[in-house]
Amino acid sequence: MKPYVICHSLGSVDGKIKQDIWGYSDHHKYFEEPAAKIKADAWLVGRVTMQEFCSKKKHPLKKGRLNIPKTDYVAQYKTKTFAVVIDPSGKCQWDTNMVSTEHVIEVLTEKVPAAYLDHLRSKQVSYIFGGKTRIDLELVxxxxxxxxxIKVVRIDGGGHVNGSFLKAGLIDEFSFVLAPIADGTIGALTVFEVEKGYGKRMATRLQLQSVKKIFDDFLWIRYKVLRSATSPKG
Incomplete structure (x- = not known):
């Protein structure tokens, strides 16, 4: 059974993800305060975003042959909420198995070395395998x-993580905080980075659920994904 997936993002009127030229010193609140109002069992990000929360020091990995099977590992945890990171090659390192009040779950491919699995186990970080060499998001x-x-997942990723879930047809709802900013930067990351060109993929259609004015000039817009009209999940 697939959890309900809500993609939450902050963007400009031309669809760009936050950049320094926007001039907001407190930009985190515009994303995080609406996100905190979305009831979810887990939030999910990519490896680059998660680097902000994991260990800032380098943990040396064990050398030599380690007999650790490439099977899912559910560590002991007491929390009811989770922080999930898509980390195919095993780059994130940890001092603990928690991010704030959430238990960490690493999403890996089977190409990660056993020494990295040993590191995760030593910190009681849970991990699951999403594929041999590539991540199968539906399986995850x-x-x-x-x-x-986990019944509800909130995706807090950047454009590439958002785009991967969009292309796979796995997003059920889109929560968008529209900043009163026109970025205008050619080539800057957008809310959804899927692929170059159009190919055979159809754009994803959305149905408006609600609009709320927040922070004076921001809009918090929530859409339902019209899956039957666009998605490969049909």
Whole structure:
């Protein structure tokens, strides 16, 4: 069973993700305060975003042959919420298995070395495998539900993570904080980075659910994804 997936993002009127030229010193609140009002069992980000929360020091990995099977590992945890990171090659390192009040779940491919799995186990960080060399996002979502009981996932990723879930047709709802900013930067990251060109992919259609004015000139817009009209999940 797949959890319900809400993609939450902050962007400009031309669809760009926050840059320094926007001039907001307190930009985090525009994303985080609305996000905190979305009821979810887990939030999910990519490896680059998660670097902000994991260890700032380098943990030396064990050398030599380690007999650790490439199977999912559910560590002991007492929390009811989770922080999930898409980390195919195993780059994030940890001092603890928590981010704030959330238990960490690493999403890996089977190409990660056993020494990295040993590091995660030593910190009681849970991990699941999303594929041999590439991440199967649908499989990941099913495992989050079956192994951890996660029913609602909020994606807080950047454009590439958002785009991957969009292309796979796995997003159920889009929560968008529209900043009163026209960025105008050619080539800057957008809310959804899917692929170059159009190919055979159809754009994803959305149905408006609500609009709320927040922070004076910002809009918090929530859409339902019209899956039957656009998605490969049909």
């Amino acid at each position: 979502l099913e495992k989050l539900n079956s192994l951890f009981g």
